[in-house]
Amino acid sequence: MKKRPFIWFIYPTNLLVAVLSLSVLLWYGADYLTDFYYQQKAEDLEVRARLTGSRVLEAVSGLEGRERVRRVNDLCRELGRSSNMRITVVLQGGEVIGDSEEDPARMDNHAGRPEIRKALGGETGLSLRYSATLEENLMYVAVPLDERPELGVVRVSVPVTSLEQIPRRVLTRFATVSVVVLLAAAGLSFLVARRIVKPLEIMKSGAEELARGKLETRLPVSRWEEIGSLAEEMNRMAASLDDRIRRETSQKNEMEAVLGSMAEGVLALDLKERVLSLNRAARAHLGVRGEDVVGRTMMEVVRNPALHELVVDTLSGKEPVEGEVIFRDREEKYLQVHGTVLRDSGSVAIGALIVMNDVTRLRKLEEIRRDFVANASHEIRTPVTSIKGFVETLLDGALEDKETTERFLEIIGRHADRLNAIVEDLLSLSSIEKVSGREEVSLEERALQEVVEEAIELCRAGARKKDVALKVRCGEDITARVNPSLLVQAVVNLVDNAVKFSLEGGEVEVQCHRRGAIAVIEVRDRGCGIAREDIPRLFERFYRADKARSRELGGTGLGLAIVKHIVQVHGGEVTVDSEIGQGSTFAINLPAASDRPASEGGAGEGVP
Amino acid sequence: MNLQVAREIETLKRAILALGAVVEDSVLKAGKAVVQRDPVLAEEVIAADFKIDQMEVDLEEDGLKVLALHQPVAIDLRFIVAVLRINSDLERIGDLAVNLAERALFLSSRSPVDVPGQFSEMTARAESMLEKSLDSLVNMNVETARSVIAADDEVDLLNREMYRIMYDLIRRDPDRLECFVHLISAARHIERIADHATNIAEDVVYMNTGEIIRHKPEDFREAKD
Numbered sequence: 001m002k003k004r005p006f007i008w009f010i011y012p013t014n015l016l017v018a019v020l021s022l023s024v025l026l027w028y029g030a031d032y033l034t035d036f037y038y039q040q041k042a043e044d045l046e047v048r049a050r051l052t053g054s055r056v057l058e059a060v061s062g063l064e065g066r067e068r069v070r071r072v073n074d075l076c077r078e079l080g081r082s083s084n085m086r087i088t089v090v091l092q093g094g095e096v097i098g099d100s101e102e103d104p105a106r107m108d109n110h111a112g113r114p115e116i117r118k119a120l121g122g123e124t125g126l127s128l129r130y131s132a133t134l135e136e137n138l139m140y141v142a143v144p145l146d147e148r149p150e151l152g153v154v155r156v157s158v159p160v161t162s163l164e165q166i167p168r169r170v171l172t173r174f175a176t177v178s179v180v181v182l183l184a185a186a187g188l189s190f191l192v193a194r195r196i197v198k199p200l201e202i203m204k205s206g207a208e209e210l211a212r213g214k215l216e217t218r219l220p221v222s223r224w225e226e227i228g229s230l231a232e233e234m235n236r237m238a239a240s241l242d243d244r245i246r247r248e249t250s251q252k253n254e255m256e257a258v259l260g261s262m263a264e265g266v267l268a269l270d271l272k273e274r275v276l277s278l279n280r281a282a283r284a285h286l287g288v289r290g291e292d293v294v295g296r297t298m299m300e301v302v303r304n305p306a307l308h309e310l311v312v313d314t315l316s317g318k319e320p321v322e323g324e325v326i327f328r329d330r331e332e333k334y335l336q337v338h339g340t341v342l343r344d345s346g347s348v349a350i351g352a353l354i355v356m357n358d359v360t361r362l363r364k365l366e367e368i369r370r371d372f373v374a375n376a377s378h379e380i381r382t383p384v385t386s387i388k389g390f391v392e393t394l395l396d397g398a399l400e401d402k403e404t405t406e407r408f409l410e411i412i413g414r415h416a417d418r419l420n421a422i423v424e425d426l427l428s429l430s431s432i433e434k435v436s437g438r439e440e441v442s443l444e445e446r447a448l449q450e451v452v453e454e455a456i457e458l459c460r461a462g463a464r465k466k467d468v469a470l471k472v473r474c475g476e477d478i479t480a481r482v483n484p485s486l487l488v489q490a491v492v493n494l495v496d497n498a499v500k501f502s503l504e505g506g507e508v509e510v511q512c513h514r515r516g517a518i519a520v521i522e523v524r525d526r527g528c529g530i531a532r533e534d535i536p537r538l539f540e541r542f543y544r545a546d547k548a549r550s551r552e553l554g555g556t557g558l559g560l561a562i563v564k565h566i567v568q569v570h571g572g573e574v575t576v577d578s579e580i581g582q583g584s585t586f587a588i589n590l591p592a593a594s595d596r597p598a599s600e601g602g603a604g605e606g607v608p
Numbered sequence: 609m610n611l612q613v614a615r616e617i618e619t620l621k622r623a624i625l626a627l628g629a630v631v632e633d634s635v636l637k638a639g640k641a642v643v644q645r646d647p648v649l650a651e652e653v654i655a656a657d658f659k660i661d662q663m664e665v666d667l668e669e670d671g672l673k674v675l676a677l678h679q680p681v682a683i684d685l686r687f688i689v690a691v692l693r694i695n696s697d698l699e700r701i702g703d704l705a706v707n708l709a710e711r712a713l714f715l716s717s718r719s720p721v722d723v724p725g726q727f728s729e730m731t732a733r734a735e736s737m738l739e740k741s742l743d744s745l746v747n748m749n750v751e752t753a754r755s756v757i758a759a760d761d762e763v764d765l766l767n768r769e770m771y772r773i774m775y776d777l778i779r780r781d782p783d784r785l786e787c788f789v790h791l792i793s794a795a796r797h798i799e800r801i802a803d804h805a806t807n808i809a810e811d812v813v814y815m816n817t818g819e820i821i822r823h824k825p826e827d828f829r830e831a832k833d
Binding site: 533 | 628636637643644747
């Protein structure tokens, strides 16, 4: 229903009331005035009638008969002319003996006329009639002569038109004035109506502001009771709404802050697997790209079947659902996922809540540990098994043959040496780890050239055996704060590896240079190289890249782990660059100006 | 749009994405199994194939049911037709993943050979193409789809390179012939997976534009990223 302005109600109503009132007043006034006027006229006529009566009686005293009648008639004519009225004198029987206009002899008996009859009864008679004779409305007033009807009746009459005219003139004038008054009233009442409606309009625009959300708006309070109270109540309502909304917003912000700061990912889904909300951590864990995620189905956002299965299980009511979800795309990621049914305040299930934790690092560490134990056991078991085998063979009877015994014992000795080497390496590694974790390693400023030369010397024998050339390129001026014995050991390990993995007749080059604030020792070989997948795990204990080949070539599998720890103790890092078929370059980067390392990496892989 | 049809289409979309997710997972696992010589992972892939086949059959039946019951027109019709085609492509990719897993099983049972870097490169690209093609399906994004189609050439090139490298390796180390042959096979499987991912991308383009671009790749190639 279309709304119309309120003023269209007030103003016309007002006006209508004014008009009606005035009309009623006017009509009543007119009526009363007319009556009054007639009344006055009647009274006036009565007085005249009496006066005329006394004149008539005066005039005819002493006259008789026909003279009397004639005298009456003449008097009527005279008086009628001078006063502009019609005068008629009628005897008790009804005969007309005198008239100001007509010849009485020709007038019929007037006894029947109502006013005459009344006058003949002794009272004043009044009547309004249409006169056929004169063809107009006349007012008749008749009184008995000298209060004595037996003497006769005198009747006075005037045409009513004049009477009618006068009230009409008055009425017209009144009407004109009324119209003027009405116009003024219209104007005034319009202004008044506006004034009534104005506070409502102010409230309306205030309410509009409130509806638009500007809850600080306050309405002016008018001094009129109802409107003022309304404004006050609305203001109070606005204040309470404002307060409530602020509280809700701050609560919501708090919750968002909590969700946003959590390290755990939180994902809420509805019953149709559509995303209700997703916190920042969940986005990172699930690798969600794109902004408009809310409202889309889970599968659109993250396409992981294991996660999907978990969600389906959760939604089907099995509680609580826990599992591990693996992401294999760019890098491997392990998430521990926990799903519960999401319920609203009435405990009705409205979806699923998924909480996830990134356990990749944990799993990776577990994997390293597992591999280490497996590798270590294998490394140790092999020589032990061999030794056992040979011992049993000897006990079985080979002891008889001296040559065989000698040979076997040599083999056993070699295996024992190997075991020894493994144990030594393990011990040395663990001692380095311990040291780097707690005590401080003594560092002194030394020329790297010395360290390198010493290491090369230790490796010369092995290199010569394989006919691998060792080259050194190291400036005398390159120095660093080092622990000489440890660093020599590290370089020896690297050069040993380089020689081991080089082809016969190949070449290994050791080079030092400075790159800014860092002193670099590079060991380069042109051997078979290392596969890309192996590089991240290269420095793990017992990790062998190409398992078959490197075991053949000997070694304990701990060399690189030792290098890594030694370098870390120096506050530096070791890097490797390699390509299959081309060779490898290992680089030890040492800070030239040593700041004491915080060395958390040293004790990091706390493997038993 | 008829509400009933809209709901059915939602369901179909969910189903094809679910299938896509399982197939994607299988491909990733199979690729890793070959390179890391992991028989456990390979077995998982082979076991998952049953589920993939089941999902493919269900999806086909549901799609046909919608066509029969509701006779959709215009974009809805294109959508369902494209979904049925993608369904079949995904199932084929699933089978190829199984083939790859079988190669992994063989390779893991023998002593390791050097896997050329190109193989990992191919695998990575094929996986990315599959992922992007499914992304383009989710977002109805024609650009992404076209980029997948454009990426297929590189994979083909890498495959040819692989052949050359393998021939070389066979000549140098004939004892390991069996492994090399399996590797060649594996590379071919990857190349086929990339082709099917391209098909999926073409179907997405069709779904959105109504154009069938299957046999005119030159017209629709975009600048490579």
